[in-house]
Amino acid sequence: MIRLYGYPISNYSNKVKLFLLEKGLDFEEIRIPYSQDEEFLQKSPMGKIPFLESDGRYLFESGPIIQWIEDSFPESKKLFPKDPFEAAFVRSMIVIIENYIDLPARKIYTPGLQRKPVPEETILEAKREMERGTAALARIVRFSPFIAGSEMTAADCAAFATLPLVIDNVSEWLSPCPVENLPGLKQYLEMMNSLPGPAKVEKARTTIMRALRRSKK
Ligand SMILES: N[C@@H](CCC(=O)N[C@@H](CS)C(=O)NCC(=O)O)C(=O)O
Known part of the structure; x- marks a missing residue:
């Protein structure tokens, strides 16, 4: 299960959310504000949203996150051109x-x-x-x-x-x-x-x- 941690007024969170929605993938959206708390920094080291959890591992930065989604679900709709x-x-x-x-x-x-x-x-x-x-x-x-x-x-x-x-x-x-x-x-x-x-x-x-x-x- 993919968990997307972010907030709906964050454009970077919304970029990843829309990417997941367009691909038709199952995911859980967890609304969370950005933070500099130690527990948060262990998951997102700059303390920023969004970050994503998959099988207990965490990815941060919206660009690499969407690239991981694109590469990990090749059967879903492509959101980067093949060329x-x-x-x-x-x-x-x-x-x-x-x-x-x-x-x-x-x-x-x-x-x-x-x-x-x-x-x-x-x-x-x-x-x-x-x-x-x-x-x-x-x-x-x-x-x-x-x-x-x-x-x-x-x-x-x-x-x-x-x-x-x-x-x-x-x-x-x-x-x-x-x-x-x-x-x-x-x-x-x-x-x-x-x-x-x-x-x-x-x-x-x-x-x-x-x-x-x-x-x-
Ligand atoms: N380059 C980051 C930018 C993420 C970002 O700046 N998120 C904002 C919310 S929209 C944030 O968490 N700001 C808190 C901070 O900069 O400390 C990405 O693409 O994910």
């Missing part, structure tokens, strides 16, 4: 989404959601970096209808878990968010939301986000 170049292209797309869009956005939303002040210069720096990341993504997205082509891939799991979350999470400090300017994004997200796996992930995220915002008012 090695296309598979590498999918991985490159994920790097752009996570390193050059989500990480800059975190400079705003990590303190912001904790109700800590977000300095104007931090917002401007994050905005510049997110504009650059979004421009890079705009050059490579295919949206035909999936982000890397005609089939759903791991890049859709990362994009769908990350882009709406970034837009929502920075909106209080940065509106419009540079990611909203990505041509074709709105139609893409509508298409993804019409599919059962993505809709399930998005419903869990927005339900918890709404409750969190209410509790912080």
